[in-house]
Amino acid sequence: MLTAFAAQGLGFEQDRFKTPEGKDLVITFVKHGSLMLEYDGHVLLVDPVSDYADYSKFPKADLILITHEHHDHLDPKAIAATEKESTLIIVNPASQEKLGKGIAMKNGDRRSPVSYLNIEAVPAYNTTPGRDQFHPRGRDNGYILTLGGMRVYIAGDTEDIPEMKQLKNIDIAFLPVNQPYTMTPVQAARAAEMIKPRILYPYHYGETKIQDLKDLLKKDKHIDVRIRQLQ
Template identity: 25%
Template sequence: MKLTKYTHACVRLEKESGVLVLDPGTFSESAEALAGADAVLVTHEHQDHLDTKAVVDALTGNQDLALYAPGSVAAQLRGEAAGAAGRIHTVEPGSSFQVAGFEIRSFGGQHALIHPQIPMVANIGYLVDGNVYHPGDSFIIPDGLSVKTLLVPLHAPWSKSAEVVDFVIGVRAPRAFQIHDGLLNEIGLGIIEGHVQRIGAKYGTEYRHLAARESVEV
């Protein structure tokens, strides 16, 4: 499977003839990531994970494109792209489904707490082919499963470095790459990645940084 990292939280997965895009947000090269995609998975409604215009344009322009998202996101997009309503699906945590030749399992259900005065929203983490895990804005660890490739949210208003490192330790995937790094400058990125790489290695996780648009086989 080919994994391409885009800026911040967006990744594109390709295998055989299937193309799957996760979290094409406004911080990312969303239109580029969505080109020729068969399916889109959205973890939650925040704009850095969902570029509504780019997604609606893709749904309108590609009659075969399907989208999967939490209920609130699915309802919003059905209103924005009425002609594509039948291709927009609600995902509940703890579910399994197939799309574009990929096996998907969903986890979590709730966004990590930012502040008690900021409303909580739904968040779904996705495990693709028992291999790549994108948690969205959460540190939910898939229960009873071994993750092969972990996408690590490095920095966010809802997290601290200790939680990032503990998430990597808890999942113990053989390999890990960064997501949710769009708010970091080069100095901050180096500090956090240093912690993840050094401590993660003690628990069997090899961490590697991917540049925007860089691809790797997983």
């Protein structure tokens, strides 16, 4: 069962899920590629950036996840505002070098840094000729998070790469939709057909006509496309 409502005190939409293990997973849709996940009393931030929110008003993070080192995904100020002594920071190697700290994961790595969470780092890159300079193959990460038996795929900045065919049993997927940096709606629809998530959230979509993606997938009754305010 899912409900959507304004995040209390923050002004962002949230969706709430019941995981297979019976605990709630709450996702807050901040903006662009920035998300907050709350599970069993723990707070996880994805690509927090100060331009999109006042992170001094957010709860302190137990874990911060960075997909890559671009300024709209890696922001030391937002990390500092939400970090506490015990915060774990998971990054791709280039972000570790730029930030000067964090646990680096490269494509293919798996970690269970805490008892309630498993993390898989998966490829995220451009394939369109002339655009691979934005996100070259092998540098950046997408992540699959498993919390309470629920698998959440956060794609990072990527196009519809063939490695997506290997992703299995995805409950919730976040796919970026803003060419030239990530995907067109057509590419995102192809990606969704490869991944087959139960629920798809387009994110990182800027000025893209995101309804186009929902229209492209309307015949697929197995994928529930849900559009949230992430501009």
